[in-house]
Amino acid sequence: MSNRDYANRKPAKGRAKSTRRKGKAPAPRRFPLLLLLVTLSLVGGFGYFLWSINNSADTPQTVVVEQPKKTVVKKDPNDLPPKPKEEWTYQQALENKKVEVDIPDAEKTKPARPYQMQCGSFRTQSQAEEMKAVIAFQGLTANIRKVKGTTGDWYKVSLGPFDRKREVERKRHTLQRAGINGCIILFWEG
Known part of the structure; x- marks a missing residue:
């Protein structure tokens, strides 16, 4: 298979050449006068339409019916x-x-x-004490509770009780800034 360079390929002799003559610039394009007139007439017609309907809703439409010896004025029912x-x-x-x-x-x-x-639940008391120390460095006081579970003893690190949820959220944001994530907010169990 041969590789051909189509980008730099010169036209072969005998093939059709371009129709443009060398040395002459293309003829200048004329300004589309007809398009301009149609556009101006459409814009003018739209402007006239808007002007004609301006304030037409404010004027009441009344119908005057003249009868012999009597003139009756009827109001439009759509008013x-x-x-x-x-x-x-x-x-x-x-x-x-x-x-x-x-x-x-x-x-x-x-x-x-x-x-x-609650900021953690650990198998060993030493891990719970480490978490309590990290929390203490943030200026908060944590408690460690020993809880019997189905798989053995657990040491839970928790803070509280707090009266308002806003206080708990504030403390949780303090711990998150220190890199302690995963603290969950629970109701106090006594």
Whole structure:
């Protein structure tokens, strides 16, 4: 198989040559005058249409029917009723009013189940102590609880209890900045 260079190939003798003459520039293109006239007429017609429908919705359409000895004016059934006059009375009604707010007691607003945050569950107490130390370097106090599971004893590292979820979220973001991810928020179990 032969490789041919089609990019630099010169036309063979006897083949058709280009129709353009050498040394002469192509003829300049004329400005499309007809296209310009059609465009201007369409734009002008659209502008006239918009001008003609301007404010046509504001004028009521009435039909005058002349009968012998009597002129009757009938309104168009598609006309809208006139706009109602806006009246605001709440400003005068609220001038001398007082608002009373009941502030609930702090004991009633305290959540029934406060929050806690668990940051790890380990097989050995030494691993739990390491996690507790890392948390202590962030200025937080953690607790270690020993829990009996189906597969043996577990040491859970947790923080809390917290009254509001916002506090727990703030502490979790502090730990995430320190590289401790995976802390979960739970309800306090007592």
